Amino acid sequence: MSKLKIFYSVLSWLIFVSVGVVAVGLIYNLINYESPDEFTKRVPGTDRAEGFVPEDSIDPRSDIKVIKFSEKPSPTPGEWPQFRGPNRDAVSPQSVKLARKWPETGPKVLWEIEVGQGYAGAVVNKGSVYFLDYDRENQRDTARCLSLEKGEDVWQFSYPVKVKRNHGMSRTVSAVSDEYLVSLGPKCHVTCVDAGSGEFKWMIDLVKEYGTTEPPWYAGQCPLIEDGRAIIAPGGSSLMIAVDCNSGEVLWNTPNPNGWKMTHSSIIPIEFKGRRIYLYCASGGIVGVCAEDGNILFEINEWKIRIANVPTPVVVSESEIFLCGGYNAGSAMMELIQEDGRIIPKIKYRLEAGVFGSAQQTPIFYKGNIYGVRPDEQLVCLDIKGKVLWSSSVNHKFGLGAYVIADGLIYVVDDDGVLSMVEARNDKFNLLGQAKVLPGPDAWGPMAIVDGRLIIRDLNKMICLDVRETAD
Secondary structure, rough: OOOOHHHHHHHHHHHHHHHHHHHHHHHHHHHHHOOOOOOOOOOOOOOOOOOOOHHOOOHHHHOEEEHHHOOOOOOOOOOOOOOOOOOOOOOOOOOOEEEEOOOOOOOOEEEEEEOOOOOOOOEEEEEEEEEEEOOOOOOOEEEEEEOOOOEEEEEEEEEEOOOOOOOEOOOOEEEEEOOEEEEEEOOEEEEEOOOOOOOOOEEHHHHHHHOOOOOOOOOOOEEEEEEEEEEEEOOOOOOOOEEEEEOOOEEEEOOOOOOOOOOOOOOOOOEEEEEEEEEEEEOOEEEEEEOOOOOEEEEOOOOOOOOOOOOEEOOOOOOOOEEEOOOEEEEEEEEEEEOOOEEEEEEEEEEOOOOOOOOOOOOOOEEEEEEEOOOOEEEEEEEEEEOEEEEEOOOOOOOOOOOOOOOEEEEEOOOOOOOEEEOOOOOOOOEEEEEEOOOOOOOOOOOEOOOOOOEEEEOOOEEEEEOOOOOO
């Protein structure tokens, strides 16, 4: 027998003996094993570090902070008090003359600040700029009040809430009046503070108190303030609520018989046949709610978005509302008809996504036409019958960026922070100016414009531009 065969034979014998010894030991231990007198049942959470508090048990009201700074509001006139401006239509009512041309570097930057990741746009009232930020380091939703003139903090109000980055964090536009600031945080906390001082008034946790389902990518609904009331659509046990801004008392609750959930769309007030109505695109359709008592006046399930309902309905006339969405939803015109004292909603026409749709931004109705950016990223102008009057062409694309109209001009920013100035006319696309004003990415936050000062943001930065004709 060769030496190699002898070696392998011995090695195999050693392995066999070793395995046998281990097996005998295991059998011995099993035979002689004594069970402990008592087992401790594992309770979820008890194996966490000492002092651990589950996220959903934290009450944000337990650690509210207000920080005040030496800066004061500026005396600048005008207001942009809510999502899409004074009339919730993204059209400035001011008569300030704006520049029709820019230097190569673009409009003058009046101030710029770093902000927490997100898309929450600004509102403006009495020379103060307000927006809901997120302090990632300290894990706190933070309502900030800045001077419109300098962009420096006047006060900050904050409360603890854990938010993980999910296409940004904060994304809602607050609502402000002379007395109150109302915000809706990423995790569905509705908060009201004093607009002048930042002092806390009340908070509603919609998830805990109304069973709200937190939308994908966090809350995107922008609150409404009317007649001293905050109007919110929880989409849980109550479809819509009205809250007294001073006391926090819920004045009325709208029932939710269909179990419709909260979306990213915002409530829009309309006037129809002398009645004030709050219109809302919920998860399962559109509802019209009486502004006086919260009763449902009409609902329709023929318009709903498959994945994320984001754009807000656009009021075209007393009886016509333009609807649009992303994910191949296209758009539609809804008409309200009064019959035997009832309001009947009907879909008047639909448009394919290739004609017009919008995944994120709400289009603008201005002087009889509809302006917006459709899925192929072109800026387009439609008439109210849905006919495309012009498009910006493949050479001018704008992504998911925000836009606003002031003094007959459309300001539209693309994803990468390039701001364009386009004439709001119905006969042709006419680009007047273009400049890189933000580093990007994701310049998606709704714009605000007051007294020729345009406030825009991207994922990490907010800036104020001087777009006045008389700018220095």
